[in-house]
Amino acid sequence: AQSVTQPDIHITVSEGASLELRCNYSYGATPYLFWYVQSPGQGLQLLLKYFSGDTLVQGIKGFEAEFKRSQSSFNLRKPSVHWSDAAEYFCAVGITGGGNKLTFGTGTQLKVEL
Amino acid sequence: DVKVTQSSRYLVKRTGEKVFLECVQDMDHENMFWYRQDPGLGLRLIYFSYDVKMKEKGDIPEGYSVSREKKERFSLILESASTNQTSMYLCASGRDANPLGGNEQFFGPGTRLTVL
Secondary structure, three states: OOEEEOOOOEEEEEOOOOEEEOOEEEOOOOOEEEEEEEOOOOOEEEEEEEOOOOOEEEOHHHOEEEEEHHHOEEEEEEOOOOHHHOEEEEEEEEOOOOOOOOEEOOOEEEEEEO | OOOEEEOOOEEEEOOOOOEEEEEEEOOOOOEEEEEEEEOOOEEEEEEEEEEOOEEEEOOOOOOEEEEEEEOOEEEEEEOOOOHHHOEEEEEEEEOOOOOOOOOOOEEOOOEEEEEO
8 A cells, every 4th residue: 555754754944045845655556646735723734646647746926846656755845934834744656546535745834933 | 727625624622532533635536545644654544435335444543434425425434532642633635546557646734633
């Protein structure tokens, strides 16, 4: 079965600094991958997704992620963090033939210092 | 925009009560899902439905049941609520898998359930 690991439970960055959130997956074939963000008291919002093609994916709010097959990773990046980016971020993986079922990581809580 | 709504944002129930959580989506999605979210555990799939009256167990179905009588509505039922079911419950919907293998899920705002 597929699995997702987000090794960082909490991350704190200063406003304006760059950000990288790590995501590693375990699956025998090429998965399809997502990053979601959850603001306090809200549901999850899709930031970006990777199905195939270009391994660098652009998303909303200035985020991007890069799929690296050799490292089984799909790390989320942003060049300059804004205070409003403080939220919890979830990586998710789906598998071909698995319908729409997704497996989520345990999340990374991002704190932004002003 | 896709809209997924959940009947309550906050709910407080007593142990042993029967609890209904309702979810409605307005984009004619085939698939609907119920998750529970707990700190440090992320989202765990309880049940999902890929068609009206069709359901499949997720990773943690014990203590829960579901109902999907209409395409737009998916209900989660706690037959006899227990304190360990205190959690945030998230509903999601999505289209059938596309040729590349899948589609994203769209989430409701969540229901924070407290069982006393």
